[in-house]
Amino acid sequence: MNELTINLRTESKTPLYEQIYAYIKEDIRNGRIPCKEKLPSTRALAKHLEVSRSTVELAYEQLLSEGYIEAEPYKGYYAAQIEDLYHLQKTKAQVQTVEQPREKYRYDFTPNGVDLKSFPYNVWRKLSKEILVDDKTELFRSGDSKGEYGFRRAICSYLYQARGVECDPGQIIIGAGSDYLLMLLCALLGTHHRIAFEDPTYMQAYRLFSCLSYELIPVGMDKNGMKVSELAQTDADIAYVTPSHQYPTGIVMPIRRRLELLRWADECDGRYIIEDDYDSEFRYKGKPIPSLQGYDAHDKVIYLGTFSKSIAPAIRLSYMVLPAPLMEQYEQKTRFISSTVSKVDQMIVQRFIEEGYFERHLNKTRALYRSRHDVLIEELKPLSSVLKISGEHAGVHLLLTFRNGSTEAELIEQAGREGIRVYGMSDYRIRKDREKEATILLGYANLTENQIKNAVRILRDCWI
Amino acid sequence: MNELTINLRTESKTPLYEQIYAYIKEDIRNGRIPCKEKLPSTRALAKHLEVSRSTVELAYEQLLSEGYIEAEPYKGYYAAQIEDLYHLQKTKAQVQTVEQPREKYRYDFTPNGVDLKSFPYNVWRKLSKEILVDDKTELFRSGDSKGEYGFRRAICSYLYQARGVECDPGQIIIGAGSDYLLMLLCALLGTHHRIAFEDPTYMQAYRLFSCLSYELIPVGMDKNGMKVSELAQTDADIAYVTPSHQYPTGIVMPIRRRLELLRWADECDGRYIIEDDYDSEFRYKGKPIPSLQGYDAHDKVIYLGTFSKSIAPAIRLSYMVLPAPLMEQYEQKTRFISSTVSKVDQMIVQRFIEEGYFERHLNKTRALYRSRHDVLIEELKPLSSVLKISGEHAGVHLLLTFRNGSTEAELIEQAGREGIRVYGMSDYRIRKDREKEATILLGYANLTENQIKNAVRILRDCWI
Numbered sequence: 001m002n003e004l005t006i007n008l009r010t011e012s013k014t015p016l017y018e019q020i021y022a023y024i025k026e027d028i029r030n031g032r033i034p035c036k037e038k039l040p041s042t043r044a045l046a047k048h049l050e051v052s053r054s055t056v057e058l059a060y061e062q063l064l065s066e067g068y069i070e071a072e073p074y075k076g077y078y079a080a081q082i083e084d085l086y087h088l089q090k091t092k093a094q095v096q097t098v099e100q101p102r103e104k105y106r107y108d109f110t111p112n113g114v115d116l117k118s119f120p121y122n123v124w125r126k127l128s129k130e131i132l133v134d135d136k137t138e139l140f141r142s143g144d145s146k147g148e149y150g151f152r153r154a155i156c157s158y159l160y161q162a163r164g165v166e167c168d169p170g171q172i173i174i175g176a177g178s179d180y181l182l183m184l185l186c187a188l189l190g191t192h193h194r195i196a197f198e199d200p201t202y203m204q205a206y207r208l209f210s211c212l213s214y215e216l217i218p219v220g221m222d223k224n225g226m227k228v229s230e231l232a233q234t235d236a237d238i239a240y241v242t243p244s245h246q247y248p249t250g251i252v253m254p255i256r257r258r259l260e261l262l263r264w265a266d267e268c269d270g271r272y273i274i275e276d277d278y279d280s281e282f283r284y285k286g287k288p289i290p291s292l293q294g295y296d297a298h299d300k301v302i303y304l305g306t307f308s309k310s311i312a313p314a315i316r317l318s319y320m321v322l323p324a325p326l327m328e329q330y331e332q333k334t335r336f337i338s339s340t341v342s343k344v345d346q347m348i349v350q351r352f353i354e355e356g357y358f359e360r361h362l363n364k365t366r367a368l369y370r371s372r373h374d375v376l377i378e379e380l381k382p383l384s385s386v387l388k389i390s391g392e393h394a395g396v397h398l399l400l401t402f403r404n405g406s407t408e409a410e411l412i413e414q415a416g417r418e419g420i421r422v423y424g425m426s427d428y429r430i431r432k433d434r435e436k437e438a439t440i441l442l443g444y445a446n447l448t449e450n451q452i453k454n455a456v457r458i459l460r461d462c463w464i
Numbered sequence: 465m466n467e468l469t470i471n472l473r474t475e476s477k478t479p480l481y482e483q484i485y486a487y488i489k490e491d492i493r494n495g496r497i498p499c500k501e502k503l504p505s506t507r508a509l510a511k512h513l514e515v516s517r518s519t520v521e522l523a524y525e526q527l528l529s530e531g532y533i534e535a536e537p538y539k540g541y542y543a544a545q546i547e548d549l550y551h552l553q554k555t556k557a558q559v560q561t562v563e564q565p566r567e568k569y570r571y572d573f574t575p576n577g578v579d580l581k582s583f584p585y586n587v588w589r590k591l592s593k594e595i596l597v598d599d600k601t602e603l604f605r606s607g608d609s610k611g612e613y614g615f616r617r618a619i620c621s622y623l624y625q626a627r628g629v630e631c632d633p634g635q636i637i638i639g640a641g642s643d644y645l646l647m648l649l650c651a652l653l654g655t656h657h658r659i660a661f662e663d664p665t666y667m668q669a670y671r672l673f674s675c676l677s678y679e680l681i682p683v684g685m686d687k688n689g690m691k692v693s694e695l696a697q698t699d700a701d702i703a704y705v706t707p708s709h710q711y712p713t714g715i716v717m718p719i720r721r722r723l724e725l726l727r728w729a730d731e732c733d734g735r736y737i738i739e740d741d742y743d744s745e746f747r748y749k750g751k752p753i754p755s756l757q758g759y760d761a762h763d764k765v766i767y768l769g770t771f772s773k774s775i776a777p778a779i780r781l782s783y784m785v786l787p788a789p790l791m792e793q794y795e796q797k798t799r800f801i802s803s804t805v806s807k808v809d810q811m812i813v814q815r816f817i818e819e820g821y822f823e824r825h826l827n828k829t830r831a832l833y834r835s836r837h838d839v840l841i842e843e844l845k846p847l848s849s850v851l852k853i854s855g856e857h858a859g860v861h862l863l864l865t866f867r868n869g870s871t872e873a874e875l876i877e878q879a880g881r882e883g884i885r886v887y888g889m890s891d892y893r894i895r896k897d898r899e900k901e902a903t904i905l906l907g908y909a910n911l912t913e914n915q916i917k918n919a920v921r922i923l924r925d926c927w928i
Contacts (some may be wrong), residue, residue: 059751061750068718116605117601125597128592128596132592137583139778140776140779141580141776179804180640183644184647187675208801211651214654238549255544256546313605314808336671339780340640341780
């Protein structure tokens with residue numbers, strides 16, 4: 001082949017070399033230039049197209065880089081052998097994105113709500129601005145995979161004061177959400193474990209471990225939380241628990257059961273307890289219940305906490321406290337895994353804690369949720385003949401157990417017809433067949449006192 | 465027991481009920497109040513301590529909540545049975561935090577560098593401020609687990625234009641770094657896979673899959689990248705490759721090898737190719753090499769990209785494009801896993817892309833790295849008798865293969881003695897015994913032209 005007629009568009013934005021490259025590439029792909037065919041020399045093609053030789057050279061270099069042509073020393077350029085290899089016809093499946101239309105409810109008693117109106121926007125903006133104000137290249141350099149030391153120190157001191165957690169900043173790992181930290185924990189522990197879960201439980205964690213191929217064992221609960229006697233009869237070596245405020249029942253595990261659980265962990269090497277302390281900041285009667293980790297004398301408790309509930313879900317900040325032996329393993333085995341939280345976010349929250357904003361924010365939201373909690377309880381009183389309230393005085397939801405023969409599905413459906421979304425306990429049960437009574441969860445963090453009053457009045461009408 | 469003598473400090477900040485609670489709790493824990501012992505009534509204790517009855521009631525309620533005392537109806541309060549259960553003596557291991565003292569080098573040729581001086585601080589600050597300026601509660605509500613749609617749309621259009629990636633925003637998942645996205649991919653794919661790696665390779669990904677218990681198979685490379693003939697003889701079902709700029713060799717996989725690789729994937733159901741397109745924004749000769757994903761006609765390529773190299777390591781933003789069938793699995797199986805990136809960060813980068821800042825920033829850094837690349841090549845010329853340069857014209861590092869009998873360890877040590885850090889190819893090899901020649905990596909993104917000149921002059925002296 002000595003000539004290639006290419007219609008060059010000199011007025012085009014696309015550089016000439018790119019036009020030449022694209023033309024030859026297309027001709028090789030569709031077979032118009034057969035494989036092994038010799039291409040014109042750069043000099044000849046340049047002359048033919050009336051462009052500079054370097055333009056053609058650039059086009060040939062790109063074709064060479066991508067492998068469409070091959071250079072043979074002292075001979076010239078040849079089309080590479082590709083046309084018979086594979087059909088590039090697109091037969092790709094169309095993406096069916098599942099964008100479920102959200103059902104509209106007038107009132108949504110979600111148990112996972114957070115009052116975002118009380119989010120301290122001004123403080124957040126101020127801190128964010130102050131942190132970004134200096135051209136600190138350090139802010140954008142890769143950071144410590146455990147999280148920045150100063151931030152871990154701030155969390156450490158908060159956890160000691162507020163939750164009775166005893167640790168060193170060196171034992172803390174920051175991560176973008178509890179889901180991520182559980183995934184990291186799995187990478188650390190390996191998959192050969194059997195994990196016991198309270199039933200009902202926090203299904204997000206249950207599903208995550210299930211995705212990661214763990215064997216999961218549901219363990220029943222009594223009024224004191226997970227039955228350790230039942231746990232001891234399984235071959236579980238890890239127990240995932242929410243002792244300070246069981247999710248979703250709200251049960252507080254009393255000291256005696258805690259000690260039984262710790263003793264279970266201590267009976268065999270390699271047994272661990274994962275304490276998910278997801279929302280114990282919110283307690284409306286007396287002091288917060290201290291963490292289980294604080295009682296752990298033998299390095300058996302892996303402690304998890306989050307700022308999703310206490311600050312905002314979308315800031316993606318959680319932390320994990322590893323017992324010393326696991327932290328040593330982490331340093332050797334998984335420390336190479338990069339942090340998932342930007343330094344800017346870490347520094348904002350560090351200052352948010354250190355400058356007292358976090359405590360003030362907690363006090364504010366605690367007072368807010370307490371009022372909503374009190375209004376909800378008050379409004380539910382006329383229903384006391386048909387239902388029993390439990391899980392109150394803490395967290396951001398409570399439970400209604402019905403004694404009038406209604407089923408959970410009926411209750412949800414009756415409320416739904418009036419535009420009110422309520423949640424059924426069966427969503428939280430691992431063994432669905434164990435359902436005995438109809439239990440409904442009502443979350444109140446997302447609704448104002450007036451909204452709660454209106455909604456419960458409607459519920460009263462449709463439930464009696 | 466009818467009396468409890470408690471020294472109340474009325475001037476203390478600690479509320480009186482907390483003092484009473486703490487005193488009784490301590491006495492129960494250390495056995496001074498034996499188990500089953502009856503406590504004074506709230507009325508009696510209030511009178512004895514000269515405090516209000518509600519103060520004592522609050523203390524008792526807290527002790528009840530935590531399980532230190534038990535209430536017997538019509539009888540009163542009793543110390544719970546805990547003292548014989550478990551010794552709370554701390555025997556915890558001390559945390560040995562491995563804070564390795566960083567060796568100080570005058571010049572560090574890290575291949576993972578990024579020029580942070582050119583980071584667009586002002587734009588970043590401006591965008592961050594503008595996004596935070598409205599009290600938008602939406603910003604802090606939990607977002608789409610795949611990432612915000614608008615941000616995915618911006619990435620989608622960037623990837624099509626810059627990398628020839630063909631996808632729909634619905635196929636993109638945003639994550640806080642490539643490590644995280646690979647962990648998420650593992651949760652999606654399950655652990656029963658055998659993953660083939662180019663050898664040498666990006667060890668971060670290799671180690672991650674190894675931590676997650678995958679069977680990993682090193683596959684040799686020739687000048688065109690991973691040998692597909694060798695791959696076909698293994699029982700791998702997933703191939704992890706860096707076709708546009710092999711890490712660390714810099715090899716561009718030509719079109720023919722790409723098609724062979726795609727054909728390998730198409731030969732069996734369930735085979736996939738992970739294309740890690742970590743730094744192909746940086747190419748200093750001609751156009752960028754298009755992605756492998758763009759040639760994939762049969763939904764075989766999982767595409768990974770990141771803003772760590774192109775913007776900054778600490779912003780923690782990567783993306784993954786799943787082929788349609790895997791995206792369907794994701795929707796069913798792992799969509800419940802929360803996003804790891806804050807909405808604020810997503811919106812900053814979305815606007816950074818959409819308002820043209822990203823393109824300008826890429827052009828700026830590309831020009832900067834190109835100059836550094838050219839200076840480095842120029843300065844290395846006097847060494848051409850002892851070494852061969854490869855992997856140039858792209859990325860942010862190049863390779864020096866020595867032909868003078870020096871070993872890699874010697875070369876690193878010689879440079880280190882002069883305060884210069886260089887990196888050996890053996891760090892990137894899976895099979896360490898395959899090392900034939902001494903190959904050194906020099907990254908130049910982190911060093912100014914003058915630093916490069918000075919450092920290479922020293923290297924010339926110590927290496928010849």
